[in-house]
Amino acid sequence: MRVPITGIGVIAPGAIGIAAFRELLASGRTAVAEVDRFDTSGLSARSAALVRDFKARDFIPVMKMRRMNALSRFAVAAAKLAIEDAGATLPPETGVAIGTAFGPVQTSVEYMQEYVEKGASLAPPQLFAESVANAPGSHIAIEWGLRGFNVTITQRESSALAAAMYAATQLVKGSAAAALIGGVEEANEMLFSVLDRIGALAHDGHPGLTLGEGSAVLVAGAGTRRPYGWLAGFGIARDTTAPISDWGSDSRSVVTAMQAALDDAGVDRVDAVYASANGSPRGDEVERRAIRERFGDIEVVPTKHVFGEYAAGGALQLVAALLATDEGRYRNVLVSSISAGGGIVCAVVSSEGG
Numbered sequence: 495m496r497v498p499i500t501g502i503g504v505i506a507p508g509a510i511g512i513a514a515f516r517e518l519l520a521s522g523r524t525a526v527a528e529v530d531r532f533d534t535s536g537l538s539a540r541s542a543a544l545v546r547d548f549k550a551r552d553f554i555p556v557m558k559m560r561r562m563n564a565l566s567r568f569a570v571a572a573a574k575l576a577i578e579d580a581g582a583t584l585p586p587e588t589g590v591a592i593g594t595a596f597g598p599v600q601t602s603v604e605y606m607q608e609y610v611e612k613g614a615s616l617a618p619p620q621l622f623a624e625s626v627a628n629a630p631g632s633h634i635a636i637e638w639g640l641r642g643f644n645v646t647i648t649q650r651e652s653s654a655l656a657a658a659m660y661a662a663t664q665l666v667k668g669s670a671a672a673a674l675i676g677g678v679e680e681a682n683e684m685l686f687s688v689l690d691r692i693g694a695l696a697h698d699g700h701p702g703l704t705l706g707e708g709s710a711v712l713v714a715g716a717g718t719r720r721p722y723g724w725l726a727g728f729g730i731a732r733d734t735t736a737p738i739s740d741w742g743s744d745s746r747s748v749v750t751a752m753q754a755a756l757d758d759a760g761v762d763r764v765d766a767v768y769a770s771a772n773g774s775p776r777g778d779e780v781e782r783r784a785i786r787e788r789f790g791d792i793e794v795v796p797t798k799h800v801f802g803e804y805a806a807g808g809a810l811q812l813v814a815a816l817l818a819t820d821e822g823r824y825r826n827v828l829v830s831s832i833s834a835g836g837g838i839v840c841a842v843v844s845s846e847g848g
Contacts, residue, residue: 495758496847497662497725499816500717501580503572503676506708506810507543507801511575512817519814524800526704532683539695542681543706543802561620562633563601565594568709568806569630569678570637576674577638580717588716589642589670590631591661593653593677595804597627600682630678630709642670650833651772653677654808655841658712659728665715676711677809681802692739694834696773703772706802710809712816723819726761726826726844729754733780736836741777748784751838752828759842763789765824768815770832771796772803777832785830812841819845 502512508525509515525543534540550559553571605621628646635644643664649656654677661673686705689695696702731751736742767785771778785794797811808831815827829841
């Protein structure tokens with residue numbers, strides 16, 4: 495498999511656009527900061543990776559923007575940047591594959607509040623239409639008149655990488671000539687408080703993940719610029735020791751997914767692993783053991799401490815790996831994503847086409 499990535503659009507914590515994102519990665523800074531968007535009093539966690547300098551009207555006409563929730567605005571803006579970056583005129587048969595772990599939670603909350611207060615007949619139907627997870631992918635297809643496959647994948651932390659795997663497979667099969675691939679997430683009070691109360695978030699020196707938001711979209715298979723890199727192979731597996739809301743302990747299952755990605759890419763070894771590493775004690779430990787078992791001594795690059803976790807973080811992790819191959823730092827990179835509940839998705843990103 496060799497699927498070229500010719501365009502990248504980034505709406506990230508600490509970086510709007512690919513140039514700013516490169517600078518953020520090179521600086522060694524983190525975009526994680528104390529939450530000031532909503533009240534965190536009474537909660538243990540206080541920090542998240544929030545998008546702070548994004549103005550949707552800079553990317554989307556006002557009348558269209560009013561019909562989109564925050565999640566859709568992130569994704570459409572990232573898609574616009576990616577298409578411009580690729581210099582692409584997308585064929586109508588272009589597909590769309592978007593990953594999101596939780597979807598538009600805030601819109602669902604707002605709709606239910608209206609429903610409870612006003613009743614079903616007066617609750618705004620537009621809010622209901624925007625409360626579904628596939629709203630961002632639908633808006634992208636409508637905006638650019640795309641009639642190819644349109645899928646939204648929710649696989650927790652692995653949502654964006656699973657979406658990339660689906661799209662790349664369809665391109666290799668010839669089901670579409672091009673695709674927009676991405677991940678999108680929003681941080682809101684409801685989601686943050688639930689994750690905090692189940693003990694998932696880092697706080698006061700206690701390990702845990704950091705909630706992130708934003709979007710990254712890739713153009714695959716179309717465009718005029720030199721590819722940043724190629725999606726070269728994917729592998730999946732499941733850790734059957736994992737409970738529904740935590741990570742498991744079976745490192746061999748992670749090795750299985752890693753090996754499947756290597757086999758799909760036709761390579762035996764990579765130069766670095768862009769790790770799932772998000773601060774979750776069980777998830778990080780099982781991944782650490784798997785990397786040691788399969789690769790021994792190898793460079794491991796964590797990224798989630800910069801821009802947080804979930805589908806935006808997964809898409810940005812993939813972007814970081816692509817930029818590393820584009821800059822000539824690595825020839826082949828493994829990108830690893832391990833989800834609570836035991837889902838595992840791995841990808842090989844290569845600097846070389848087929």
